[in-house]
Amino acid sequence: MIIGIDASRATREQKTGVEWYAHHVIENLVKLDVQNQFVLYCDKKPDDWLKKLGERPNVKIKYLRWPFKFFWTQGRLSLEMLLCKLHGIPARLAACLPVGRVGMAFAGMTKERPDVxxxxxxxxxxxxxxxxxxAIHDAGFMQYPESYGRRQRRYLKWSTRFAVKYAKKIITISEFSKQELVKYFFIPSYSPPLKEGENLADKVFVTHLGYDATKFKVIENREAVNNVLAKYGISQPFVLSVGRLEYKKNTGGLIKAWTMLKNTPSSSSPGVGGGGHKLVLAGSPGYGWPEIEKLIxxxxxxxxxxxxxxxxxxxLPYLYNGATALVFPSLYEGFGLPLLEAFACGTPVIAAQAGSLPEVGxxxxxxxxxxxxxALAQAMGNILKDANLRQELINKGRERAEQFEWEKCARETLHILND
Incomplete structure (x- = not known):
């Protein structure tokens, strides 16, 4: 069987959750499965990581050029799928079709027609x-539309509706996300006609994510940790927050809670503010950043x-290892990878009772x-002053992290693809 995979997101230089999901699932799929053939489609020249995967005898990399900045998947990958269909048509007949001569102009008629x-x-x-x-990761643009620009929101709605209607199967990354997709998208106007006894939710499969255990772990070399912290200008104890700086991640709420904590008398929260702990925000500015900056x-x-x-x-693992705690107060998450990463690094975690976070944590x-x-300010104060609480969370976090692996995620994905 030939399995085709859109690898464009896996090769992004700056990766967040979706990109790391694509990266690790693809990597583990080709390691686990030596029987099937894989064709990895990418929108730029393969990087070293992709070239290494391409050295495997059952893996082929296809770089599909596209002159435009956007719509590579809907445009160029669609054309590739069309050429795959044309491959089985006699050359004379294919040349008579509207796209036949265009297809012939490409580097030969593609032979790698994917079965899935x-x-x-x-x-x-x-x-x-x-x-x-x-794979549809969440429906945050439906729950918090104000966190997205108008064009982005329209595109996400359209692309998700299209996937729900035309994909044979949907993979999502948490039970919470499955419930959200069913709530917002699994309605007759978006979905194909049902057979008797068929349930739309039955086409949605949950595969929990993993974390990179080779990187995210307890680092015993404190000098190495301090060197990385110094690189970022961090010399004092700190609380870490990881994620895009935007409304949906509740960055504004975190700033307000940190202000409240900073103004708390030192007798109840020692070491906070002034010459004590600082708040470190590791993430790129997102939608609503100007208001967050004004709040600071x-x-x-x-x-x-x-x-x-x-x-x-x-x-990033060095930041986790150097932090007193991770605070992750996001209003909405399809999964929440930073929780697993912090757990694995031995960092206690404060998380929002929202979205998928309780499911993951x-x-x-x-x-x-x-x-x-x-309550958020109080939780940060408690974790900073209570060493026993921190150690309890560290111990539980390490045990929890062991339950999530990229190999397991890939194995479950492979079962879905093969079925």
Whole structure:
């Protein structure tokens, strides 16, 4: 069997959740399965990681050029799927078709017609095999539309509706996300006609994510940790927050809670503010960043908050290891990878009682209502002053992290693709 995979998201230089999902699932799929053939379609010249995968005898990399910045999947990958269909047509007949001569102009008629096409992100090609499996990670743009620009929101709605209607199977990354997809999208106007006794939710499969255990782990070399912290200008104890700086991630709520904590008398929260802990935000500015920036200035937190923007996966484990705690107060998450990464690094976690986070964190995190600023401030204060609480969360976190593996995620994905 030939399995085609859209690898465009896996080769992005700056990766967040969806990109890391594509990267690790593809990597583990080709390691696990030596029977099937894989064709990995990419929108730029293969990087070293992809070239290494391409050295395997059952893996082929196809670089599909596209002159435009957007719509590579809907445009260029669709064309490739069309050429795959034309391959079985006699050359004379194919040349008579509207796209026949264009197809012949490409580097030969492609022979790698996939039996199943896997799309790690929800954007499916318009032209696709009947057996297409798409991964849809969440429906945050439906729950929090104000967190997205108008064009982005329209595109996400359209691409998700298209995937729900035309994909043979849908993969999502948590039971919470499955419930959200069923709630918002599995209605007759978006979906194909049902057979008697068929349930739309039955086409949605949950595969929990994993984390990179080779990178995210307890680092015993404190000098190495301190060197990376110094690289980012961090010299004091700190609380870490990882994720895009935007409304949906509740960055504004975190800033307000940090302001409240900073103004708390030192007798109840020692070491916070002034010469004590700082708040480190590791993430790129997102939708609503100007308002967040104004909030920082309004509360005179410029010297108490360190903004790092995007941090590479090579450096991120050192930040987790150096932090007193991770605070992740997001209003909505399809999964929440930073929880697993922090658990694996031995970092206690404060997380929002929202979205998929309780499903992922289990009993290993300290949960708060993300809308309750006072409760969030109190949780941070408690974790900073209570060493026993921190150690309890560290122990539970390490046990929890062991339950999530990329290999397991890939194995479950392979079963879905093969079925």
């Amino acid at each position: 096409l896997f799309i790690p992100a929800s954007a499916m090609p318009i032209i696709h095999p009947k057996n297409t499996v798409a 200035k309004k509360n005179n937190l410029q010297n108490n908050i360190i903004i790092l923007n995007y941090v590479s996966h090579n450096d 289990g009993e290993a995190a300290l949960y708060v209502n993300p809308d309750d600023i006072e």
